Amino acid sequence: MSAGNIDQLINREQSAIACPYPIFSELRASEGIPFSADLGAWIVSRYDDVRAILRDTERFSSLSPTGPAQSGEVLMAGIMELMKDPEMASLIGSRTMTRGRVAVLLNADPPDHRRQRKLVNPAFRPDRIRAMEPAVVEVTSRLLGDVVDDLRANGVTDIVERFAVGLPMTIIAMALGVADDDLATFKRWSDDIVMPVGNHSPSVEQVRGFLLSTKEFTEYFLAQIAARTSNPTGDLLSDIANARIDGEELTDDEQLGMLQQFLVAGNETTTNLIANIVRRLAEEPDLQERVRANPEMVDGLVEEMLRLEAPVGGLFRRAKVDVDVAGTRVPAGDHLWLLFASANRDECKFASADAVDPMRPNAKDHLAFGNGEHFCPGAGLARAEARIATEMLLAAVKDIRLAPDNEFRYGDSFVLRGLTSLRIVAKPA
Numbered sequence: 001m002s003a004g005n006i007d008q009l010i011n012r013e014q015s016a017i018a019c020p021y022p023i024f025s026e027l028r029a030s031e032g033i034p035f036s037a038d039l040g041a042w043i044v045s046r047y048d049d050v051r052a053i054l055r056d057t058e059r060f061s062s063l064s065p066t067g068p069a070q071s072g073e074v075l076m077a078g079i080m081e082l083m084k085d086p087e088m089a090s091l092i093g094s095r096t097m098t099r100g101r102v103a104v105l106l107n108a109d110p111p112d113h114r115r116q117r118k119l120v121n122p123a124f125r126p127d128r129i130r131a132m133e134p135a136v137v138e139v140t141s142r143l144l145g146d147v148v149d150d151l152r153a154n155g156v157t158d159i160v161e162r163f164a165v166g167l168p169m170t171i172i173a174m175a176l177g178v179a180d181d182d183l184a185t186f187k188r189w190s191d192d193i194v195m196p197v198g199n200h201s202p203s204v205e206q207v208r209g210f211l212l213s214t215k216e217f218t219e220y221f222l223a224q225i226a227a228r229t230s231n232p233t234g235d236l237l238s239d240i241a242n243a244r245i246d247g248e249e250l251t252d253d254e255q256l257g258m259l260q261q262f263l264v265a266g267n268e269t270t271t272n273l274i275a276n277i278v279r280r281l282a283e284e285p286d287l288q289e290r291v292r293a294n295p296e297m298v299d300g301l302v303e304e305m306l307r308l309e310a311p312v313g314g315l316f317r318r319a320k321v322d323v324d325v326a327g328t329r330v331p332a333g334d335h336l337w338l339l340f341a342s343a344n345r346d347e348c349k350f351a352s353a354d355a356v357d358p359m360r361p362n363a364k365d366h367l368a369f370g371n372g373e374h375f376c377p378g379a380g381l382a383r384a385e386a387r388i389a390t391e392m393l394l395a396a397v398k399d400i401r402l403a404p405d406n407e408f409r410y411g412d413s414f415v416l417r418g419l420t421s422l423r424i425v426a427k428p429a
C-alpha cells in the first residue's frame with residue numbers, strides 16, 4: 001500500500017503535526033505496513049507490531065533511532081553554506097564536532113547497551129526519585145508563584161513559558177549537579193541540539209545554532225567532567241565522570257553522549273507532557289473538576305495524556321535480517337518507524353481509545369516511554385514531575401480555561417510533538 005497521508009506529517013505540515021490521529025487510524029486500518037519514500041522507512045502503526053519490534057533487539061537495531069537520515073546528512077546543506085564563513089569552517093573541521101557521536105544508550109545495541117544501562121539505572125531507581133520529590137515540589141511552588149503573579153497582573157499566562165519549560169530543566173540540572181548555572185543556556189543547547197530530530201530540512205540558521213550549541217555544550221561539560229573526576233560531588237555528573245563498565249572507564253565521548261541524552265531526552269518531552277495535561281484540563285472543565293475533587297485520579301490522568309499525546313511520536317529501528325511485519329516482507333538493512341502515538345490509540349488494545357479516562361485499567365500499557373530494553377530510564381522522574389505539577393497547579397488556581405487569544409502551534413518536528421506556547425486564564429485560588 002502507499003504511505004498516503006503520513007507524508008504530510010513527515011513533511012511537517014503544521015495541521016498534520018497538530019492532529020495526526022486520523023492519519024494514524026487510516027494506517028492501522030489498512031493491510032500490512034506501507035513504505036514512505038519521503039522518509040525512507042516502513043511505517044509501523046499497530047500496537048502489537050510496535051511493541052513486538054521494541055522487544056526484539058535480536059532482529060532490530062537501535063543504532064539509528066532517529067531515522068535513516070543521519071544528522072550529518074540532515075545538516076549537510078547548511079554546513080556547506082556555513083563553510084564559507086572561516087570561523088564556522090574551522091569549528092566544523094574541529095574535533096569538538098565529532099565528540100559525543102558514539103553509540104550510547106538510545107543509539108546503542110546489546111551488549112554495550114546493557115552495560116551502559118546497568119550504569120545509569122541506579123540513578124533513576126524509585127528511592128532516588130522519591131528523594132528528588134521535595135526538590136520537585138519546591139521548584140514547582142516557585143514557578144507557580146510566577147504563574148499566579150502573571151495571572152494577577154495580566155489576567156493571562158503562558159503555561160509553557162512560565163511553568164512547563166522550567167520544571168524539568170531545573171530538576172535535571174539539579175540531578176546533574178549544575179543547578180545554579182544558567183538554565184536559559186541549557187534550554188538553548190537542548191533545543192538546538194535536538195533540532196535535527198524530526199526535521200529533515202533545517203535552515204542555515206538552525207544548523208548554525210546546532211553547531212554553536214554543540215560546541216558550547218561540549219566545552220562546558222568536558223570541564224565539568226574533569227572537575228568531578230578529581231573531586232566527585234555525589235551527583236549524576238560525578239557518577240558518569242567516575243563510572244567504570246566492567247572495570248573500564250567510559251571515554252569522554254561516551255560521557256558526553258550520555259549527558260546529551262539526559263539533557264535533551266528528558267527536557268522537551270516532560271515539558272510537552274505537562275503542557276498537554278494543562279491543555280486538556282483547560283479544554284474539558286468537567287474533567288478538571290472531577291480530578292480536582294478526586295486527586296487520586298492525577299496519576300491516571302498523567303498516564304492518559306502520555307498515551308493520547310505521546311511527546312515522542314515515534315522512533316526508528318533497523319532490521320538486522322529479513323523480517324515479516326504484519327504480513328509485509330522487510331529486507332535486512334531497512335528502517336522501520338515505530339509510531340508510539342498511533343499504537344497508543346489502537347482500539348485493539350485500548351477500548352474507546354480516543355477518550356481520556358483517568359480510571360482506565362490498562363492505561364500504563366501505553367508505549368509513550370517505549371518498551372523492552374530501551375524503556376525510558378527517566379519515566380519515573382517524568383511521571384513524578386507531571387503528577388506534582390498537576391496537583392500543585394490545581395491547588396494554586398481555579399477555573400483554568402484557554403485564553404481567547406490562544407493559538408495552538410506545535411514545534412517543527414515529526415518525531416517530537418509539543419506545543420510551543422499555551423495561553424490560559426485562571427483564578428488564583
Ligand code: HEM
Binds near residue numbers: 107262368373378379
Ligand atoms: C514525558 C517524558 C519522557 C518521554 C515521553 C520519554 C520517552 C522516551 C522513549 C520513548 C524512549 C525509548 C527510546 C527507544 O526505545 O528507542 C526513551 C529513552 C530514554 N529516555 Fe526518555 N522520555 C521522557 C523523559 C525522560 C527523562 C526525564 C529522562 C532523563 C532524565 C530521559 C532519558 C532517556 C534516556 C537516556 C533514554 C535512552 C534509554 C535507552 O535507550 O536505553 N527521558 N525516552
